[in-house]
Amino acid sequence: MKALKYLNKFFYKYRSRLILGIFITVIAKVFALQIPQLIKESLNIVEDYKYDRITDLEIVKSQLIVNIFYIIGAALLSGFFTFMMRQTLIVMSRLIEFDLKNEIFQQYEHLSLNFYKRNRTGDLMNRISEDVGKVRMYFGPAIMYTMNMLVLFIIAITKMWNIDTKLTLYTLLPLPVLSLSIYLLSRVINKRSNIVQQYLSKLTTYVQETFSGINVVKAYSIESFTSKSFEELANTNKDKNISLFKAQALFFPLMLLLIGISNILVIYIGGMQYINGEIANIGIIAEFIIYVNMLTWPVAVVGWVTSIVQQAEVSQRRINQFLMEKPNIINHETAKSQILGDIEFKNVSFTYEDTGITALKNVSFKIKQGETLAILGRTGSGKSTIAALIARLYDVSSGIIFIDNKPIKEVNLDSLRESIGFVPQDAFLFSDTIKDNIKIGNELASDEQIEQAAKSAYIHHNIEGFNQKFETLVGERGVTLSGGQKQRISIARALISNPEILIFDDCLSAVDTETEEIILQNLNEATKGKTTIIISHRASSVKNADHIIILEDGEIIEAGTHDELVEKTGYYQDIYNQQLEEKLTNS
Incomplete structure (x- = not known):
């Protein structure tokens, strides 16, 4: 139950609904428990008439009719307050479900990119849907039926004890067996629930990935392979669920057996007491039988509630794993920052945690507000990493990045990202x-x-x-x-x-050179006065930039303007001449 302690704040938030729900539950059960007593009195009236204790039949009829109306009234009032109990406690569980889903979603949004590299989308979806659904059952049905059971037990057993102590003790004799059964089965259910949720996450992830990559599935004609893989995973998931439900299925037969034994004990012991004159009226036995049968569902539901709580504990433990995750990128500055657009990299190096690849090595450059920087290089040279670091999607491994002459960590994160227009x-x-x-x-x-x-x-x-x-x-x-x-x-x-800063990360790779030239002309107009970073493989895309840097294996190997670099032997000159020849050939 340790994982469920996290949810105590929701109990406090909705304490008024919870207290009202408990109060209504008590009222509902008080009215319900009037019925056995009224039935006992009715049977006693009939018994008194049979043995000539009452000689006037009309009096008997009148008393029975009054009791019938009382029974109907008590049943209607009990039903009404039971309805109100559900409206209070079940609605509370839905409100908590809403709050918890929002909290998880907001946590997902705050977590860093490394978190999403480590975890699959299907698993994230399962925790915010299936797991939260299991937790909601703990707040709703589990609490409602537990309160219902406790109130019924306290009131019913108190009444039974006051009527006949010996008969009550015999009636409650099976309860220790019930407690032991719940203890043993709950441990099994907890273990199997955890396994079921893990396999459900795997199944959700597989389906999500298959549908996301349906183009690849169809292009390579691997429908039969993916279907077979899905079937194997679904069968394993089915087997794990069946294993869980087998354990859960033991509860209800066991509960009904114990209630049946209690009924037999009431009839036998109570009958012997009546014969021996220890019980004055036969109505007491009838009252006890009704009490026992009224306790049937609450006792039977103990197993179900235990199962719900166990599954909720497993689900909340899985949810807590992500809720307790700390984002790598922390907003150290709470006050809004004004971003102008000056950017400086000073001896910046960066290594990706998940792969251990060093993407940048001791990179330094500076862009003033309104200038355009172009970054060229082969695939994997670190171009996109620079864009990610400017948006502070990652923090540098060493060195420092300045935004408007201020360390990037001292700039308000929301202000920084709001000032960037990023095109991946x-x-x-x-x-x-x-x-x-x-x-x-x-x-x-x-x-x-x-x-x-x-x-x-x-x-x-x-x-x-x-x-x-x-x-x-x-x-x-x-x-x-x-x-x-x-x-x-x-x-x-x-x-x-x-925005104040525009980042175009090779965003014209899918257009032809003719369209590219038109877009670049339009962008020259649209980006005036804005700090612009253009990442590209094409020299034609960057020739108008104020500064151009060439990356190779995370290091700057060339830097300068277009005119300077085109005259210098190296990567830029080679790629410019090559692309110029291709253009002349195509034309």
């Missing part, structure tokens, strides 16, 4: 309209601003050709668009935010 090479679009994807950069943008951003990114004419124009749904991850169209929508999204 692998453009990500949400399953929404083109308009809404562009508006991510500025939620308050007008239709005119959206159209202007689309024109600057040279995607407006394509959008106008779609049937729904800007209201066109792009599908999951932009599946309905080409790679070049997705990149240009991403550029429009960055431009519409009007």
